[in-house]
Amino acid sequence: MLLEVRDLSFSYRGSGRQIFRDVNLSLAAGEVLTILGPNGAGKSTLLNCLANLLTPSSGKIFLDGCPLSRMRLRDVARIIGFVPQNHNAMYAYTVRDFVVMGRAPHLGMFRRPSAADYALADEVMGDLNILHYADRPYTRISGGERQQALIARALVQEPKILMFDEPTNHLDFGNQLRTVNKIGELTKKGYAVVMTTHMPDHAMRLGGLTAILNRRGEFLCGSADEVITEENLRDIYQTDIRIVYVPEAGYRICVFARNSS
Incomplete structure (x- = not known):
């Protein structure tokens, strides 16, 4: 189990x-x-x-x-990948950068996401049909769009x-x-x-x-x-x-x- x-x-x-x-x-x-x-x-x-x-x-x-x-x-x-009910953004990260943060458990200390990590983020966003706003600030998308981005971040976590x-x-x-x-x-x-x-x-x-x-x-x-x-x-x-x-x-x-x- x-x-x-x-x-x-x-x-x-x-x-x-x-x-x-x-x-x-x-x-x-x-x-x-x-x-x-x-x-x-x-x-x-x-x-x-x-x-x-x-x-x-x-x-x-x-x-x-x-x-x-x-x-x-x-x-x-x-x-465990967790998608909360509400999430208040503090910084204007792009949606792509926000989603790729889901890779954090797989990265070493102070290590930046690789091209492969960003490729995985784009693949997941494409699968969820949200890739078209990947370059927009996370703070400037709707509540529903944020929910989709949160799901993408959890999936990228694998x-x-x-x-x-x-x-x-x-x-x-x-x-x-x-x-x-x-x-x-x-x-x-x-x-x-x-x-x-x-x-x-x-x-x-x-x-x-x-x-x-x-x-x-x-x-x-x-x-x-x-x-x-x-x-x-x-x-x-x-x-x-x-x-x-x-x-x-x-x-x-x-x-x-x-x-x-």
């Missing part, structure tokens, strides 16, 4: 509130885990623990069989696991669909993917594993078909949601019940 989590829990120091508890999961190469939950449930907090950005209160995380707590930051960065915190949050409808399809393609290339989202449709589109983190800090994980039920969705979103199959699309979608208020 590339990622294994045992009995994980988290509380902010001094808050007295447990954000989540008893989180157990395992993820292999080529698998996807989509985490659903309402605002404030702790999806991003859980993802930050898995990405080594926060320290859990209890429990253990293993990366490729090694305890995360004993690994060097550089070694973690060679396994990790084994990709973690996305609401990757479609700032994207228009077309780019949302393209991003979800891209994540599906990445799993077929052998990446393990962990993604948080507010969109059950995206989880059903990707299939694989789905987890729900509810307001009570409870964590339910299983196959998408097992976890994404009308009952579970009503519980986490507090509204009447129906799941219908769309033959033209070939998969299920969520709809708001007509007589709900």
Whole structure:
């Protein structure tokens, strides 16, 4: 297993509130885990623990069989590529230079990216269809364009696991669909993917594993078909949601019940 989590829990120091508890999961190469939950449930907090950005209160995380707590930051960065929900740029790097920063875990101290590193950055940007703004300042592109650049930077890192915190949050409808399809393609290339989202449709589109983190800090994980039920969705979103199959699309979608208020 590339990622294994045992009995994980988290509380902010001094808050007295447990954000989540008893989180157990395992993820292999080529698998996807989509985490659903309402605002404030702790999806991003859980993802930050898995990405080594926060320290859990209890429990253990293993990366490729090694305890995360004993690994060097550089070694973690060679396994995990993290795409945050928001990123505020401080300097006007070009998009190309920003993306090539993903090569940092593979470079020695004070070593500059090589021509091969820049070629890889261009290849990834071309694959994501963002090469046309590679020479623009990162500070002068839209939120959606920044999100695409963040994904490119994570891919250039060449990790084994990709973690996305609401990757479609700032994207228009077309780019949302393209991003979800891209994540599906990445799993077929052998990446393990962990993604948080507010969109059950995206989880059903990707299939694989789905987890729900509810307001009570409870964590339910299983196959998408097992976890994404009308009952579970009503519980986490507090509204009447129906799941219908769309033959033209070939998969299920969520709809708001007509007589709900």
